[in-house]
Amino acid sequence: MIQENEIVMLILGGGVFIFTLVCQMRIKRIPEWQILVLGLYFLLAGWVLTVIEGFFWRSPLNYLEHLSYACSSTLMAVWCWRVVFGGKQGTKL
Amino acid sequence: MNLIVIFDLITFCTSLAALIILLIGWKCALSRDVKLLTAGLFVFTSLYSFCLVLEWSGITQVFDPFEDLIGALIPMWWAFIFYSFLQQLVSHDLRESEERYRTLISEMLNGFALHEIMVDNNHKPYDYRFLEVNLAFEEMTGLQGVDIVGKTILEVLPKIEPHWIETYGEVALTEKSIRFENYSQELDKYFEVLAYSPQKGQFATVFTDITDRKLAEEERERLEEQLRQSHKMEAIGTLTGGIAHDFNNMLGIILGNTELAIDDVPEWNPARLNLEEIKIASLRAKDVVRQLLSFARKTDQKRKPVKINPIITDVLKLLRSSIPTSIEIRSNIPKESQIIFADPTQINQVMINLCTNAAQAVEEDGGILEISLDSMTLDESTAQPNELSLGQYVKLTVNDTGHGIAPEIKDRIFDPYFTTREFGKGSGMGLAMVQGIVMNHDGAITVESEVGKGTTFNIFFPIVSREPVPEITIDEDLPTGKERMLFVDDEESILKMGRQRLERLGYKVESTTSPIEALELFRSKPDQFDLVITDLTMPKMTGDKLVKEILNIRPEMPIIICTGFSEKMDGEKAREIGASGYLEKPHEKSDLARMVRQVLDGKNE
Numbered sequence: 001m002i003q004e005n006e007i008v009m010l011i012l013g014g015g016v017f018i019f020t021l022v023c024q025m026r027i028k029r030i031p032e033w034q035i036l037v038l039g040l041y042f043l044l045a046g047w048v049l050t051v052i053e054g055f056f057w058r059s060p061l062n063y064l065e066h067l068s069y070a071c072s073s074t075l076m077a078v079w080c081w082r083v084v085f086g087g088k089q090g091t092k093l
Numbered sequence: 094m095n096l097i098v099i100f101d102l103i104t105f106c107t108s109l110a111a112l113i114i115l116l117i118g119w120k121c122a123l124s125r126d127v128k129l130l131t132a133g134l135f136v137f138t139s140l141y142s143f144c145l146v147l148e149w150s151g152i153t154q155v156f157d158p159f160e161d162l163i164g165a166l167i168p169m170w171w172a173f174i175f176y177s178f179l180q181q182l183v184s185h186d187l188r189e190s191e192e193r194y195r196t197l198i199s200e201m202l203n204g205f206a207l208h209e210i211m212v213d214n215n216h217k218p219y220d221y222r223f224l225e226v227n228l229a230f231e232e233m234t235g236l237q238g239v240d241i242v243g244k245t246i247l248e249v250l251p252k253i254e255p256h257w258i259e260t261y262g263e264v265a266l267t268e269k270s271i272r273f274e275n276y277s278q279e280l281d282k283y284f285e286v287l288a289y290s291p292q293k294g295q296f297a298t299v300f301t302d303i304t305d306r307k308l309a310e311e312e313r314e315r316l317e318e319q320l321r322q323s324h325k326m327e328a329i330g331t332l333t334g335g336i337a338h339d340f341n342n343m344l345g346i347i348l349g350n351t352e353l354a355i356d357d358v359p360e361w362n363p364a365r366l367n368l369e370e371i372k373i374a375s376l377r378a379k380d381v382v383r384q385l386l387s388f389a390r391k392t393d394q395k396r397k398p399v400k401i402n403p404i405i406t407d408v409l410k411l412l413r414s415s416i417p418t419s420i421e422i423r424s425n426i427p428k429e430s431q432i433i434f435a436d437p438t439q440i441n442q443v444m445i446n447l448c449t450n451a452a453q454a455v456e457e458d459g460g461i462l463e464i465s466l467d468s469m470t471l472d473e474s475t476a477q478p479n480e481l482s483l484g485q486y487v488k489l490t491v492n493d494t495g496h497g498i499a500p501e502i503k504d505r506i507f508d509p510y511f512t513t514r515e516f517g518k519g520s521g522m523g524l525a526m527v528q529g530i531v532m533n534h535d536g537a538i539t540v541e542s543e544v545g546k547g548t549t550f551n552i553f554f555p556i557v558s559r560e561p562v563p564e565i566t567i568d569e570d571l572p573t574g575k576e577r578m579l580f581v582d583d584e585e586s587i588l589k590m591g592r593q594r595l596e597r598l599g600y601k602v603e604s605t606t607s608p609i610e611a612l613e614l615f616r617s618k619p620d621q622f623d624l625v626i627t628d629l630t631m632p633k634m635t636g637d638k639l640v641k642e643i644l645n646i647r648p649e650m651p652i653i654i655c656t657g658f659s660e661k662m663d664g665e666k667a668r669e670i671g672a673s674g675y676l677e678k679p680h681e682k683s684d685l686a687r688m689v690r691q692v693l694d695g696k697n698e
Contacts, residue, residue, distance in 0.1 A: 005161035012168035019175060030178050031122075040171060047168075066100035066145070073104045073138055077111040080131070084118030 006050050013047045016040065032082045039075035042068045097149045104142035111135045124181040130174045137163050137170060204230035204284075204300045207291070210265035211245065218262025220245045224295070233302055234280065264288045265296040274303065283307040322509055334658060337382050338630060341657035342584055344382075345679035348375040349590035352682045356597065379679050380438040382658075395436050396534070398557055401487055402430030404437050405466060408444040412462075416452045419459035426466045431487045433554040439530045446523040447491040447550050454495025454548065465490040468556060479537035485556040486536075492549040498542040506540065571683055572690035573599040576623035580604040581611040581639065582655070583631040587678075591626070591685075598686050608634035612642050619647045624693055629656035637662065637670050644671045651692045655680075 020027055020037060027033055046068035053061035112135035115128065123131070144160035147153050198205050207225040210218050222245045226238045241249050246258065264271055270289035277284065286300040351372045358365045409424055416422065444464075451462045467488045469475075476483050498506060505511045507528040512521035531538045535555050542548040578595060582588045583606050592604045603622070605611045608631045615622065625643060629636035640652050653674040654667045667675035673692045676684065 003161075005165055008165050009168060012165065012172075016168050016171045016175070019172060023175070023179060026179050026182055027175065029182050043167070043171075063096060063100075066097045066104070066149075069142065069145075070100040070103040070107070073107040073111070073142065076135070076138070077107040077114065080111040080114045080135075083123065084114055084121045 003054075006047065006054075010047045010051050013044045017044055032079050035075050035079040035082065039072045039079060042072035042075060046072065095149070098146055101142050101145040101149060105139055105146060108135050108139040108142060112139065124177070124184075126177045127174065127181060130170065130177050134167070134170045134174060137167050141167060198225070198227045201227055201229055201299075204233045204302075205297065206230050207295065207297045208246075208261065208265075209295050210262050212262070212266075216266070218258050218266070220247050220258060221261060221265070221296070222246075223249070230300075233282070233284075233300070261288055261296050261298075265290050265294055268293055274307075275300075276307075325509070333382075337658035339657065340382055341379070341678045342587060344375055344378055345657065346584075346586045346590060348372060348379075348679040348681065349587070349594060351375060353590065353593055353597070375679060376681070377438075377441075381442070383438075395438075396434050397436075398432050398434055399437050399440075400430040401433050401435070401440065401489070401554070402426055402466065404440045405444060405464065405489070408441055408448070409464065411445070412448050412452075416448075416462070417456065420452055420455050421459075421461045423461060423463040424465070425463070427468075431466075431468050431556045432558070433487055433534070434557045435534050435554065439534070443527050443530050443552065444489075444491075446527045447552075450523060451491055451493035451495065451548070454493050454497075460494040460547075461492075463490070463492045465492070471553070479539060479553065481537050481553060482555070486553040487556055489552040489554070490549060491552075492547065494547040497544040497546055498540070498548055499544055503540065503542060507538075571598060571686040573686070574690060574693060575599050575601070576693055577601045577621060578603070578624040578626060578689075579611060579615060579622045580626045581608055581631070581636075582606065582628040583608075584628070587628070594682055594685060595626075595689070598682075598689070600689070608636070608639045612639060615643055616646055619650075623651070624689065625650060625652045626655055626689075627652065629654055629662055640670055640672050653688060653692055 017040075020040065027037065030036060046065045049061045049065040049068060053065065112132060115132055115135065119128065121128075141160060141163045144156040144163070147156055148160065205225075205227040206223060208221040209224055211220040211222060213219050223238075223241045223243065225242060226236070231237055236249065246253055260271070263269070268290040270287065272285070272287045275284050275286055276282075282302055282304045283306075284300040285303045286298055288296055288298045290296045351368055355365060355368045355372065358368060405424075405426060409422065413422060448462060448464070454460075455462065465488075467490070468485060469488055470485050471479075471481055471483055473483065502511075502513065507524050508521075509525040510521040511525075528538055531552055531554075537553045539551045540548065541551075578600055580588065580591050580595065580602050581604070582591060585606055588604050588606055592602045595602045603614065605614065608627070611625075611627070612634070615625070625640075627636045627639050631639075634642075636654050636656070640654065643650050643652060651673040652671070653676060654662065654672045655676045655678060656662055657678045662675070664675040674688050676688055
């Protein structure tokens with residue numbers, strides 16, 4: 001069953017996704033941007049899966065959803081570590 | 094515990110870990126906004142995942158609405174984070190750009206200044222303000238940026254000419270660039286200035302110190318001018334050489350006929366005195382031509398120890414007869430004469446030039462021309478300004494009460510070709526020649542003048558202790574002879590005069606104007622002549638060729654070459670081609686008589 005808040009999250013997440021596409025040249029100047037963007041995309045994947053699971057394959061997609069959240073936050077932790085304690089990519093701001 | 098709960102726990106723990114990492118490394122390079130937003134994201138993610146753990150572990154469903162709210166905020170938070178990152182990037186780029194601009198401007202070797210134009214109600218520029226200057230500007234101008242930035246040009250340089258404000262105002266208002274060269278009297282430097290407008294109402298100047306280049310250009314122009322003068326002098330030399338030949342020929346006719354006339358006119362006849370004057374003037378004219386040639390070509394001059402007083406006195410006599418009586422001539426010449434090492438003819442020239450100029454200056458209204466001679470000892474204070482050595486000098490002063498020399502031209506009066514007279518009434522060479530002669534005599538010349546009051550020339554000649562060599566007295570009994578000679582000259586007058594001279598000396602003379610005829614005459618009877626006298630420059634056959642032809646016929650034949658002036662012939666060259674003697678025209682009868690006798694007696698000069 002689809003929940004309204006999941007639709008809202010998906011729409012807002014879609015907006016962020018489009019923003020990253022439009023501003024990709026500038027986003028590439030963020031330190032360790034690949035890890036940051038990948039973390040976002042895993043989160044987005046989770047939001048997509050939570051909507052789709054309302055239609056079919058509820059159980060497997062549910063597992064994937066939560067796995068996506070875990071991957072996303074893990075990547076965020078790695079990004080944070082790299083930026084705070086000296087990553088080599090991106091612009092020193 | 095099912096897998097979903099495990100995943101949610103991982104999510105929770107890693108979010109918390111990220112938050113802790115961020116808090117520990119709070120002083121990292123991220124901006125404050127980004128750090129706060131990122132921390133917020135980690136907090137929300139932790140809370141969201143905590144709610145999921147509670148829900149999926151079955152502990153409680155109470156936080157489900159809270160979970161939904163946070164879930165909706167998380168994407169918004171992401172958007173804020175990215176936006177904040179981009180803002181930080183823009184600020185960073187701006188800072189870098191400004192830093193690059195500052196480095197570019199400050200490290201420039203050219204001076205740079207940015208200004209803002211100030212206009213009145215009629216939009217007319219009246220001042221401009223300094224906005225920025227670089228280090229090179231400070232070094233070039235001596236104005237410090239901290240003292241002038243924010244101030245206007247009239248506050249910094251109140252005496253600046255108004256046209257600068259107008260010029261730069263036009264650049265600032267029309268946004269058209271200009272480039273020009275400028276000399277700053279205050280800095281004693283030349284600058285090349287480029288002025289442009291980066292935005293309306295402002296103008297920037299970029300200027301380069303081109304003093305070295307300008308000085309090099311001025312030096313080059315000066316050297317080119319010297320070269321031109323040198324070429325002019327060379328041209329004069331060539332011209333003089335060209336006319337000297339003909340002029341000397343004419344002088345020879347005058348001198349020769351005058352001598353003949355003197356011989357024929359008895360001493361009691363008043364005409365004899367006039368003839369003597371003509372002879373003296375002819376000899377002087379001969380020297381003048383020689384001096385002109387030597388001036389143009391810088392050939393050796395004949396200097397010797399001479400008493401200066403008689404030279405000056407002689408010139409005064411000459412001047413009295415040639416200067417209008419409205420001009421009073423005063424002289425102050427001591428009885429005792431000092432001795433200087435000089436060429437009398439050149440001293441003559443100096444006096445004549447200066448006195449002629451002085452006479453012309455007082456001509457219109459009459460006045461006084463005063464000549465003084467004095468001797469003095471120059472010490473350091475008086476010698477140095479005139480670039481003279483210490484010692485004793487004769488000071489010759491020529492003073493007039495004429496119109497004087499304007500201050501703005503006083504420095505140029507000794508320049509060759511400089512004249513204030515109308516075209517055709519003065520070559521501008523007189524004072525240049527005077528200065529040249531004085532300096533060649535190790536002397537100096539100074540001028541003092543006041544407009545409307547008169548001019549004074551002071552000439553210094555070093556005194557020498559050597560006694561003057563007595564003039565060689567001409568033996569009144571000229572050497573004569575009875576030999577036979579052949580006289581060749583294409584100029585009929587010279588031929589006639591020369592023949593007369595030689596016959597009066599006792600010689601038998603055959604003469605012809607044609608060198609071809611002379612050669613035929615000689616060839617027909619080579620032994621009939623004891624001496625050949627020939628001109629050099631003749632049509633159909635030149636004198637040197639005639640000499641060679643004659644020597645081919647009779648190798649030991651004595652021959653004298655006679656010429657007005659020639660670049661190609663002198664005593665040495667005459668001997669080289671086989672001539673026994675060489676005479677320059679015009680010459681006196683005594684010179685001719687002695688030369689002829691010497692050659693005939695076998696004593697070549």
